[in-house]
Amino acid sequence: MxxxxxxxxxxxxxxxxxxxxxxxxxxxxxxxxxxxxxxxxxxxxxxxxxxxxxxxxxxxxxxxxxxxxxxxxxxxxxxxxxxxxxxxxxxxNFQPVTERNKLQHAPHRLSRPVKREEGPIRVVGISTTATDSKNPRYSTSDKLLEIAIEHARTVLGAQTILIRLNDLKFRNCEGYYSKAARACTWPCSITQMDKTDELDRVYEALVHWGDVIIVSTQIRWGAASSLYYKMAERMNCIQNQITISDRVLIQNKVASFI
Ligand code: FES
Missing domain, CATH: 2.102.10.10 (Rieske [2Fe-2S] iron-sulphur domain)
Incomplete structure (x- = not known):
């Protein structure tokens, strides 16, 4: 046997x-x-x-x-x-000889409670336009995003940041939810395991910092940029918190798309 x-x-x-x-x-x-x-x-x-x-x-x-x-x-x-x-x-022998012991691991900074501090409106611009950054081309969607962010900062007095996905290195969603619901964690499993993954700054902006999110994308073949979908798939971990833990990480925010 x-x-x-x-x-x-x-x-x-x-x-x-x-x-x-x-x-x-x-x-x-x-x-x-x-x-x-x-x-x-x-x-x-x-x-x-x-x-x-x-x-x-x-x-x-x-x-x-x-x-x-x-x-x-x-x-x-x-x-x-x-x-x-x-x-x-x-x-x-199904009586264990040692007991389980869990160490406290330092929590990832993204896992802190979501709390809006006092202050002016904060506007996050996310460009999902894919270009060759060494030889850039003119992008109308990027230009509109820049104008919107500049307007929010100079005319409306908002705090602003602009994130270009094209400048970030980040992995594809690897489908942890498809292994098991609990395998998909917040913060994202990839973010916690891979310190070189740079989508943490997008999570920080979307979940903790911003009040208004403006996403720009090129349109090709009737569809948004591949970077847009790559980012959107990595938002699974935020969505899944509602299913797994009845926890809503993004609320009372405004989103718009260019
Ligand atoms: S490493 Fe085992 S459940 Fe996360």
């Missing part, structure tokens, strides 16, 4: 309400809780990094034998289960 549990080398097994990430590597079985400390990802559906199981949702790692977190986060641990092999059968 134990032999049949060697391949695949990492799997999730469930008995009653207990789910376990069972691993087999270098001739040894390991059994730890299947439930990741972060937001509950299924460790048994992950992959190995050495002797660590990597969570398939956001890459947190736990030692496959002890449940300890990766170096530097050892105290962030999931329960370990005792096991033994007798007469070729694998027995797992």
């Amino acid at each position: 134990a032999g049949r549990l060697k391949d695949p080398p990492l799997r999730e097994i469930a008995i009653g309400h207990t789910t376990i990430a069972l691993s087999y590597k270098d001739g040894k079985f390991g059994a730890i809780s299947n439930i990741c400390n972060h937001v509950g990802g299924p460790l048994g559906r992950g992959r190995f990094d050495g002797d660590y199981v990597v969570c398939p949702w956001h890459n947190w790692k736990f030692h496959r034998m002890t449940g300890f977190g990766e170096p530097g986060f050892e105290d962030d641990r999931v329960p370990q289960y005792e096991l033994k092999i007798e007469n070729g059968n694998l027995y797992i």
